[in-house]
Amino acid sequence: xxxxxxxxxxxxxxxxxxxxxxxxxxxxxxxxxxxxxxxxxxxxxxxxxxxxxxxxxxxxxxxxxxxxxxxxxxxxxxxxxxxxxxxxxxxxxxxxxxxxxxxxxxxxxxxxxxxxxxxxxxxxxxxxxxxxxxxxxxxxxxxxxxxxxxxxxxxxxxxxxxxxxxxxxxxxxxxxxxxxxxxxxxxxxxxxxxxxxxxxxxxxxxxxxxxxxxxxxxxxxxxxxxxxxxxxxxxxxxxxxxxxx
Amino acid sequence: xxxxxxxxxxxxxxxxxxxxxxxxxxxxxxxxxxxxxxxxxxxxxxxxxxxxxxxxxxxxxxxxxxxxxxxxxxxxxxxxxxxxxxxxxxxxxxxxxxxxxxxxxxxxxxxxxxxxxxxxxxxxxxxxxxxxxxxxxxxxxxxxxxxxxxxxxxxxxxxxxxxxxxxxxxxxxxxxxxxxxxxxxxxxxxxxxxxxxxxxxxxxxxxxxxxxxxxxxxxxxxxxxxxxxxx
Amino acid sequence: xxxxxxxxxxxxxxxxxxxxxxxxxxxxxxxxxxxxxxxxxxxx
Amino acid sequence: xxxxxxxxxxxxxxxxxxxxxxxxxxxxxxxxxxxxxxxxxxxxxxxxxxxxxxxxxxxxxxxxxxxxxxxxxxxxxxxxxxxxxxxxxxxxxxxxxxxxxxxxxxxxxxxxxxxxxxxxxxxxxxxxxxxxxxxxxxxxxxxxxxxxxxxxxxxxxxxxx
Numbered sequence: 275x276x277x278x279x280x281x282x283x284x285x286x287x288x289x290x291x292x293x294x295x296x297x298x299x300x301x302x303x304x305x306x307x308x309x310x311x312x313x314x315x316x317x318x319x320x321x322x323x324x325x326x327x328x329x330x331x332x333x334x335x336x337x338x339x340x341x342x343x344x345x346x347x348x349x350x351x352x353x354x355x356x357x358x359x360x361x362x363x364x365x366x367x368x369x370x371x372x373x374x375x376x377x378x379x380x381x382x383x384x385x386x387x388x389x390x391x392x393x394x395x396x397x398x399x400x401x402x403x404x405x406x407x408x409x410x411x412x413x414x415x416x417x418x419x420x421x422x423x424x425x426x427x428x429x430x431x432x433x434x435x436x437x438x439x440x441x442x443x444x445x446x447x448x449x450x451x452x453x454x455x456x457x458x459x460x461x462x463x464x465x466x467x468x469x470x471x472x473x474x475x476x477x478x479x480x481x482x483x484x485x486x487x488x489x490x491x492x493x494x495x496x497x498x499x500x501x502x503x504x505x506x507x508x509x510x511x512x513x514x515x516x517x518x519x
Numbered sequence: 520x521x522x523x524x525x526x527x528x529x530x531x532x533x534x535x536x537x538x539x540x541x542x543x544x545x546x547x548x549x550x551x552x553x554x555x556x557x558x559x560x561x562x563x564x565x566x567x568x569x570x571x572x573x574x575x576x577x578x579x580x581x582x583x584x585x586x587x588x589x590x591x592x593x594x595x596x597x598x599x600x601x602x603x604x605x606x607x608x609x610x611x612x613x614x615x616x617x618x619x620x621x622x623x624x625x626x627x628x629x630x631x632x633x634x635x636x637x638x639x640x641x642x643x644x645x646x647x648x649x650x651x652x653x654x655x656x657x658x659x660x661x662x663x664x665x666x667x668x669x670x671x672x673x674x675x676x677x678x679x680x681x682x683x684x685x686x687x688x689x690x691x692x693x694x695x696x697x698x699x700x701x702x703x704x705x706x707x708x709x710x711x712x713x714x715x716x717x718x719x720x721x722x723x724x725x726x727x728x729x730x731x732x733x734x735x736x737x738x739x740x741x742x743x744x745x746x747x748x749x750x
Numbered sequence: 751x752x753x754x755x756x757x758x759x760x761x762x763x764x765x766x767x768x769x770x771x772x773x774x775x776x777x778x779x780x781x782x783x784x785x786x787x788x789x790x791x792x793x794x
Numbered sequence: 795x796x797x798x799x800x801x802x803x804x805x806x807x808x809x810x811x812x813x814x815x816x817x818x819x820x821x822x823x824x825x826x827x828x829x830x831x832x833x834x835x836x837x838x839x840x841x842x843x844x845x846x847x848x849x850x851x852x853x854x855x856x857x858x859x860x861x862x863x864x865x866x867x868x869x870x871x872x873x874x875x876x877x878x879x880x881x882x883x884x885x886x887x888x889x890x891x892x893x894x895x896x897x898x899x900x901x902x903x904x905x906x907x908x909x910x911x912x913x914x915x916x917x918x919x920x921x922x923x924x925x926x927x928x929x930x931x932x933x934x935x936x937x938x939x940x941x942x943x944x945x946x947x948x949x950x951x952x953x954x955x
Contacts, residue, residue, distance in 0.1 A: 281779030283793050297765075305761070309934035313901055315752050318932055323764045368771055376760040383753050385925045386899025392842035400698060407695035414692075415682040424678065424747055434825075445833055447841040447864070449909060451930040463931035482768065489775045492793060496782040499790045706839060716859025724835035731828035735821055742817040 281492035289485050296478040303474055308467040318468065320380040326475035328373035328398070330483045332436055334366030335405065337487075339433035342426035353498065354491075356422035359429060360412055361490035363405055365483060370402045385449060392448035397439045404432050418498055526617045533608075533621025538628060540598055547591070547629055555587040555633055559640045574715055576645040577708035580637045581701050584630065584668075588697075589690055591629050592672040595622060596680035605680070605748070615745030619673055623740065627669035634661045647712050652719050656726075657711035663726055664704040667733035671696050674740040677748040703729045843909045847888035850914075857914045864909045864927060865890065872904055883910065883919070892919045900926035 282290075304322035311318035341359035345351055377395075378388040389395060412425050443452045454463040455472065464472065541547050562579045566572055599605040608618060638657060641647050649657065675692045679685040703725045709715065710722030783791055832840075844855035846865035855861060865883030872881040880893045892910050902908065902924065912921035 280776060280783055281793070282776075301761070305757075312933040313903075313906065313928065314932075315901075316757060317753055317901075319757050320760045321932075323761055327764065365771075368767060372764050372767055375763060379756045379760045382899075383756055384900050384928050386902065387923075387925055390842070390925065393840050403695040403698060407692055410688060410691040411678070414678060414688065427743065427747075445840075446837060447843055449842050449925055449927055451928050454930040454932065465932060465934040468932050468934065486768075486772060486775065489772070489779060492791075493775055493779040493782060495792075496779065496786055496790065499786065500782060716856065721839060721854065724831055724839065727831040727835065728828060731824050731831060734824040735828075738817045738820045738824070 281489045286485060286488050289481065293478065293482050293485055296481065300474050300478045303467065303471040308471045314384055317380060317383040320376055322471050322475045324373055324376040324380060325472060326479035327369045327376065329476055330479040331366045331369040331373060333480060334362045334369065334483060335433055335436060338363040338366065338429045342429040345422055346426050353418055353422055356426065357491045357494040358487065360425065361487050361494055363408055363429065364490060365486050367402065367405045367409060370398065374398065374402065390449050392450060393442040393446040394448045394450035397435065397442045401435050401439050404435060408432060526614055529613055529617035530621040530624065533618055534624040537595060537622060537625035541629060546594060547632070551587050551590050552633060552636055554590065555583045555637055556640055558583040558586060559637060559644060563644055572645040573647060576641045576647050577712055577714060578705045580641045580708065581704050583637055584634055585694065585697060585701060587633050588630060588668055588672055589693065591626060592676040592693070593686065593689060595626055596676045600681045615748065616741040619740050619744035623669040623673040626672050627665050630665045630668055631661060634665060649712060650719065653711040653713060656719055656722050657708055660704055660707040660711065660722065660726055660729065663729040663733060664700050667700050667729055667736060668697060670733060670736035670740045674736065674744060677744060699732055700729060846883055846885035846890050849890065860913055862909050862911050863890065863919060864907060866907050867904050869904050883908065890919050892921050894921045894924055898924040902926050
């Protein structure tokens with residue numbers, strides 16, 4: 275692999291190696307070193323991917339909103355902000371989906387049911403479909419600037435759902451438990467290595483997210499400039515891609 | 520101010536134009552309404568089980584409304600983009616906010632007609648029994664929910680108008696946004712129907728939520744319709 | 751480990767989803783950048 | 795309808811600026827109103843369950859409708875026979891007997907909070923679905939250093955403590 279092929283740089287490659295090391299250590303701590311829970315048994319191990327993935331999704335959607343706000347507020351509107359917003363939202367949708375799936379597996383073992391329509395689960399499902407809609411708006415026909423303006427407005431509105439999702443367990447009674455670490459009463463309710471594993475998960479997933487966003491927004495830049503150059507190049511590229519496969 | 524008056528004439532003219540096109544084509548009465556009724560009947564086939572239909576009648580009624588709404592919105596903008604009518608109005612310097620309000624009103628009228636029909640279907644087909652207050656509540660729910668749906672439908676219909684593959688894109692755009700209306704209107708209608716032992720009084724806060732939704736999208740649509748549909 | 755299918759399933763499912771997405775992004779980036787000039791790749 | 799191009803008749807900068815702010819203020823006001831409706835008036839509708847002591851007393855928890863009731867499974871009350879389960883659910887000193895046709899799933903055990911779906915029939919709660927409500931504390935199993943026979947008692951003290 276030559277250094278300049280694809281969307282990688284030496285910085286992203288170093289970050290990628292770090293992420294791989296962290297993922298391996300997360301698996302060791304989450305699946306091996308940390309203890310079982312007194313009530314849940316080993317089911318608690320699902321938490322080390324479930325909580326970090328929804329945390330990453332929150333960060334992703336927050337970043338989308340910040341970038342959209344910057345895009346709209348600058349006089350010299352730069353599409354780079356829009357691309358970071360789009361990349362971030364796409365990865366956020368991926369992580370909400372992961373969080374919903376792992377959460378329902380955990381729920382089947384602990385609650386005895388995959389899904390209930392309580393405040394937390396309903397609002398999370400709502401967050402998910404909202405951002406699927408956001409990605410659909412980005413795919414609408416139009417210039418890049420139109421895409422950026424439409425999606426920025428939508429991102430700024432959609433991000434308001436995040437506090438609703440996060441505090442839904444405090445506002446209403448739900449089957450889903452309250453937050454254990456980010457508890458308003460500031461009493462951490464996890465024992466030793468469980469807490470460490472959870473934090474390791476948060477760090478790992480956050481860095482993984484950064485790595486993904488860096489690459490995705492670069493492919494988006496390429497997609498945009500190809501669209502600008504016109505169809506003929508894109509067709510040639512398609513043909514080439516099909517030849518490679 | 521004279522501009523307020525002229526804006527009102529534009530609103531009325533646009534709404535009347537849309538409604539008269541619909542009236543002349545008879546698509547709403549000959550195709551969309553039968554479609555919605557068939558959806559309700561199919562639900563009845565699928566869920567023919569003691570007690571279930573009465574319990575889920577409100578949700579089915581609103582689902583059928585949303586499905587029909589996708590068709591109506593699609594039509595409302597196919598008519599515009601087919602002969603470039605929207606562009607003509609814009610080039611003529613007509614206020615886009617007024618176009619938005621006019622088209623929304625036309626959409627609301629059509630949706631309301633559909634909902635009345637669906638409500639009657641639910642009452643007849645699913646054996647729903649309502650008190651007088653419940654009927655009033657169902658009526659208010661329909662008015663407020665329709666206001667919200669009309670605004671959202673026009674805003675997103677305008678966005679998707681002329682886009683490639685809009686037939687499949689519009690549901691993807693529209694359904695996530697109207698999810699709150701589905702929840703709120705279903706809960707309020709449940710209270711009105713008294714399904715599952717709910718009291719009529721439980722529906723009013725949901726109607727409040729629907730009203731908030733309608734106000735947000737009415738304002739946002741009036742302001743943003745021009746810039747979003749433009750260019 | 752009790753319920754190993756669920757627990758490993760959720761870990762492996764997460765890994766597969768993320769790796770599939772990352773692989774898609776990387777492959778697309780590589781395919782597109784073959785035809786891109788240096789000015790179109792400001793990170794190089 | 796008059797379709798001639800219009801000259802901008804509200805061109806003064808001040809009124810334009812004002813008109814840009816009005817919709818934003820209106821949307822913000824409507825959103826705050828929505829927040830108030832959701833958090834103040836809709837709580838009983840969005841709340842997933844009623845507590846045992848609220849059955850028949852809180853609005854939305856009337857005894858004659860289908861309910862979801864939350865309480866803690868009383869120690870020593872779980873009985874299983876003929877494939878069915880019965881136990882006593884307690885919350886805020888109020889108790890209710892629950893009968894359930896089947897074996898509750900999840901991590902059902904004594905001293906754990908559960909949510910039962912069903913109806914009150916002659917003072918007994920006839921449930922057709924039981925969900926275990928997990929608390930937000932996670933305790934290492936080895937820490938209690940107890941053999942498996944005492945594990946449920948340990949869970950009791952952890953959950954009540």
